[in-house]
Every structure is written in structure tokens, then in C-alpha cells.
Amino acid sequence: MIDLDDSHKSLLDEITASSGIDFSSCLHCKTCANGCPFLEGMDYPPNGVIRLIQFGMEEEALKSSTIWVCVGCNTCSSSCPMAIDIPAIMDILRHKAIEKGVKIAEPDILNFHTEVLNTVKKYGRTHKLEIMMRYKLKTMDLLSDMGMGLKMLKKRKLDLTPSKIQDKKAIGKIFKKK
């Protein structure tokens, strides 16, 4: 256990409060980092992000690519000896990063999530083809992976028309800001 003086505690307290987890119990044993399939796409290992928060380095944590590259696969949390819910920490940090308007380290990933939610807002369900096309337009990366898209269309893995829900009012309720 690492005790730091109180000036470092604001983000730590906030995350502890919203996740209900005392992640200051992290041993830095790096089990999470060793098992993470996407470590090489991250600037800090998962426990490194925890370390940043313990040190009160809020900005570094919120600007890290790790919080975006983490897919929440729970490989780490299911082997963490302290049962720390690492993906939950990443979720909270992503929300904070958006809320505070810091520079997002992986804008493509955020774009992707936004496009997914846009189709859900429109149809109540996701529509893969539209997500892919809008995502490609936004990232101005129209040509890479074209072959893949065509292959998926040919194998009918991308439906041309979206599947929609009937109750449009329900979508309004789901997305209504409090």
C-alpha cells in the first residue's frame, strides 16, 4: 500500500467513489500488464495508469492512449490478485477525459464509439455498414481496408439496410439527458 499526501487524492477519491473499488490496493505486480493482449498499443501498462492516479497525475492519465485501447476484456481483472476492476477504472477515466475536454489520445477509437451510438440513436440497434462508412469518412481513411469491406459485403456479413425498433419514443427516453 502506498500512502500519498492529500494533495494527490482528488481523482483517486472520485474514482474510488464512483467505482466503489479501493484500487489503491494495487500491488504493481504487473499481472495485468503481462496478460493484456493489447499492451503494445498502449502508452502506459494498465497498472501504470493506476500508478498515475495514485500519484495524482490526472492529466497524464486522462491523456493516455491506454484508456482508449483497453477493450474491457477482463483478462486483467480476472487474474488480478487484488480483484481490481481495471476495465471499470478505464471506463471512468474515458468519461472524465470526454467531460474535461482533454486531448483524446486515440480519436479514431472515440469516433468509432460515437458512430456506434449514433446508429443506435437512429435505429435502436447498431448498423454495421453505416458505422463503417461514417467512421471511414470521419477519419478520412477511405481506402485502407476497402478489400475487407467488400469481402464482408460479398459474404453478406454487412446488412445493407438497418434493423430498426418500432418504439421510437423509447429511444428518446434512453438518450434523454438528465
Added chain:
Amino acid sequence: MEKSLKRNDNTDQLERMKFSFFPGCSLKASGHENTLSLLKFCDKVNVDLIELEDWNCCGSSSAHSIDHMVSQNLPMRNISLAPKGIPLMIACPSCLIRMKSMYLKIKKDKNLQKEYEALWQKPFDDELEIIHFFEIFDRISLKDYIYDPKGKLKNIKVAPYYGCMLSMPPELRLEKNYYGVMEKTLSKLGADMISYGYGARCCGTYLSAAKPKLAEKVVNEIVSKAMEAGAECLVTSCAMCHLNLEIRCTLKNPIPVLHFSELLSMALGVQDQKKWFPRHIVDPVPLLQKRGLLT
């Protein structure tokens, strides 16, 4: 009835079970062959599935990543649509996790229950059972439906792939664990189950779209480890994993990836393969013919 397909005589007397069914976007769209074979299988084993009326997306990875409130409301509405008195079955592991964790969260939290009831104008059903497709095997016995189960998938070498979504997040750790179900079921049908150590490795999920190189690496690792261990095919229980394992694999001659539901249906004598296999990128037909599972 053809001899090899003959089922035990008493199947018609077995009671039919009824579940409500949440397909989710992956199964509904890109995984048609998964849905088709799953429906066939359930029908064969006397399970009636009633699609949850007007269901919506569970929120998937994107909602909880960027919008906490939406990530709660999406599964909540689905829960409010579930008919009382019958279990709600989900086949997509990701949808299962979203829906089940939300359900348990509401169950534990009186304030959330009030919010739920105010929003969806329905009392919260604290007896709703949310189950994964795998839990069918707790409720039926394949032996009741197949004569000589051992002969059905004889000698095909199968590497089971669960993906990460069945490795439960901390809040579901006390819930049912599903590892081993595919091994247990398929080996009873005669398949040779290969262990290769990568069966629970994450497939890359949406990084497949946003960071294809990262997904490619994990996918190639999974498929090549299965091949090195001697597998002739992979079998998955998640439509999204299936898609990634197929589209992000850049190995030279990768083995085919089958849906668990496809193998199960075949073992029960379903002849609908023509609707499923053209949708696969790596054609499983030559292997299945070689093993005598298809003519």
C-alpha cells in the same frame, strides 16, 4: 426417418421448453448463419424461442465506454420487455454481460429500481432469469435426441474458442461460469477436443475496426496456436469473435471457424448447411466432407 438421424423414441413425449430470446445486433446482422443454426438446434431439442419483442441494442462496448447513462438505459429497456415467468436466453456473450450486470445492479439497488419503474412504467421483475445459450445443456440431455452421439462428430479435431466475454467481470464473478461447456458437449458427440491455451484470449472486438493491426496480431496468434496444437477447425460461441477470427486472420492457410450452433445442429441431423457455409470466409465444407460429416 433415416437411420443415422434416428432419435430416441421418446423425444416427442419430452416437454417443450419456452424461453424468450434476445438475439442482439451481432447475431441479427453479421452472424445470420449463427442465428439460423441456433434456432434449428433449439427447435430440435424441444426449446421454443420467442424473440424479445422490439428489443434494442444492449449498448455493446461503445455505450459503457463513452456514455454511462445510455449504457444503463439500453439494457434496462430490454429487461423491461422480458415476459414474466420464462427465462430470457441470450447467445451473445457481450450482450449477456451487459444485460446480466445491469439486471443484478437494479436488483441490488432500490433507487435504481424506482428509476427503472418510473422510466419503463412497469414493476421490476426480481425473479427474471437471464441465461446464456450454454445453460440449455443444464436443462436438456443431448442423449435424449441422438442415437449413438459418439459417432456424430467423429474424429474431427476442434479447438474451442470462448473469447474473453465469458471471463466474467468482477461484478459477475459469483455467477455461472461457462468454460468447459463446449469441450464437454462436443466430446460427447465424438469430437476430438484440442487444448491450446488461447481459448479465452480476446479477439480484439472493435479494435478490429479502429486498430486493425492490433486485432490482426491477436487473431493470428489465436488461430496459429490452435493450428500448431493440431486443430482442424476452431469453434466459437460468439458471433463477433467469429467475424474477427475470420476477417482479421492473415495467415496463409487458416483453418475454418465454425459456430458452436452449426456443429450442434449438424450433429442433430439438420441439413441447412447451404444457408450457413457460403457466409464463411474460410470454407469449412472440404474439411467436413473429409471427415464424413457432409456429403
